[in-house]
Amino acid sequence: MPFDYAPAPESRSIVDIESNYGLFIGGSFSEPTSGEFFKTINPATEEVLSEVAEAGQADVDAAVAAARRAYDKTWSKMSGKDRAKYIFRIARLIQERSRELAVLETLDNGKPIRESRDVDLPLVAAHFFYHAGWADKLEFAGYGPDPKSLGVAAQVIPWNFPLLMLAWKVAPALACGNTVVLKPAETTPLTALAFADICQQAGLPPGVVNIITGAGETGRMLVEHPDVDKVAFTGSTEVGKAIQRAVAGTKKKLTLELGGKAANIVFDDAPIDQAIEGIVNGIYFNQGHVCCAGSRLLLQESVADEALASLKRRLTTLRLGDPLDKNTDIGAINSSMQLSKIEELTASGEAEGAERWSPTCPIPDKGFWFPPTVFTNVTQAHRIAREEIFGPVLSVLTFRTPEEAVAKANNTPFGLSAGIWTEKGSRILWMANQMRAGIVWANTFNRFDPTSPFGGFKESGFGREGGVQGLGAYLNVEDPS
């Protein structure tokens, strides 16, 4: 008898989802002026989870005004030590409520509970703890003896790591003394709204954090608002370019964390079993909805056949299905729109002559799903080697020499991350210096830590999040006065 794992679903009774949510402005929830709400669904079942408010111009104005008041009256005048108390309190509340937040994230996003529980939530808490520690030590961060905050930060975040991206944005902003208006993605607003509840629970002064929900139009109004001092965006390169155009010529300080098409480079002397795990983690983690995903696998030709055989064998053990099941490795695609995009790009891969392979895995009837997929015989000219797919789709290319690996890895308009797999330390250092990418992982992939700056080169954006470098994005470092 084979070893079939019985269903092991995490209980969803720990979360209490309201039937609708208003906008979190000035410390309390309020109805949108338009009176309009939109649905947010569970992408694994298409079940409607809740309805959330659609913020219009008047709501955006109110949120920015609340943030401005809180900045002028309270937050900018508070000592770093006191700001730290609030941020530490938020961090502890996140830890206490981490199981609830993990289940909620999985319901709204579709990612496996194993990932929301073991990756997202521990990192969310870590980001708040780390930045809480900075709040009263900014004078030692290397930005001058008394670095000043910027003011009101407008933050627009994506749907792939909803609460983690919130943490990356909110924690440094608050630590540096700014107030925040944050807009979560329209398909994944629920954990941000739960975070609003945590802000209340922590007794955070009203208006320091404001959360407004809505689609792209709400985001546009927010970043274009004249009383915003700082814009931080994580999302697609296309939207990032529009935002950069919109803020051009204004006083607004901008950081953009955009798309990627990372190369994961495996040399013939790599620790092969761990490299295979790194490839899997690089592209199938979070269904490939990762801006720094290792979506291009560059294999040294001398080991390509063998490595591919090992990779395919490993992929047959991936378990796709109910994201709340503790044994699920691949969850649901976040939305039907994203699924269409993945389908369109994979169809182009086949049309352009690449060879497509997926392990046999049953696909649930309802919801949005895409099996882990590998394309071989891919060349630099194929769309699937150039465009960000943002799905569980790996394009495999080969190289013969380290120089060729460098040239192919850098031959992309993006430059967010790269992976290098070799047992030779000197080659790791040499390769890392050649990579035009903001993050270079050696013998690992998709590892994150709040102490380590994250950000891109080229069309992957600019500015850093995390680490001492990330503080610079929320401090007035250009114009100290």
Added chain:
Amino acid sequence: MADQMRFTNKESDATVDNSTLTSLLHGLPGVDQVGLEGRAATLATRSIKKDSKIWAIDTAISMVDLTTLEGMDTDGKVRALCAKALHPDPTDPTCPAVAAVCVYGDLVATTRACVKDRVHVAAVATAFPSGRASMDVKLMDTKQAVADGADEIDMVIDRGAFLAGNYAKVFEEIVAVKEACGDAHLKVILETGELKTYDNVRRASWLAMQAGADFIKTSTGKVSPAATLPVTLLMLEAVRDFADQTGTRIGVKAAGGIKTSKDAIRYLVMVNETVGEDWLNPDMFRFGASTLLNDLLMQRQRMRDGHYSGPDYVTID
């Protein structure tokens, strides 16, 4: 990589050239410690419930080499252990027997007399646990145990020779002990706690498999750490690659330090997701353990009755 690893035909010559062995073993792919331990930790998060847990517990029981390896062992102790091995849960005839009873060589005859041919009898040999004795003594130790009725021999490798780079000595010892075993199955104990690095574990695994081991085994249980999840994962990867290249399937025995059902199930998950179904049976995977069995039995009773009965409802041996 695979082609470089391919060894010369092991049957052709019993004396091997050390430099050939060295270049082959040192040509094996390296092991990244962080990655290996990370993978083992991820697999340990699998949640095994209900029917799959019932199956896993019975499978784990059937894989136990019920072991006593103490200076104070007596015929009486061994007889009690044999009775336990045959009927781990006397209140439940559906409970499977364990795979084997594992004892020191001088107690093999007593053990065989007790268990007849209903379970395997494994003897530790070759100057277990240190392996520090002359070759003649090791071979005598082995032959005597087989003559007394052992059908499985658990030998130790010469870790000193291995760490000194004298791979040929280790290889030749295994070949000689295998010959002394006759029809008995040979488990080769690597004592991974003394090899220290994962690279060494992979090399020792290949060396043992190439020299004719039927099983590779983590530990004697006398050195800490004994079996760990990462070390066992690495050895499973080695037997998987060896089977790919040679077509020969080698078994794996995790011994020492596995005390709870939860631990045992984690090992089975690792077997399942690394080498698959073909290894999920007592011919291909074993647990070397003593206290583990009672925890498996308590969990088994809990799954059957819906509640814990406690340690007084399983027998001590």
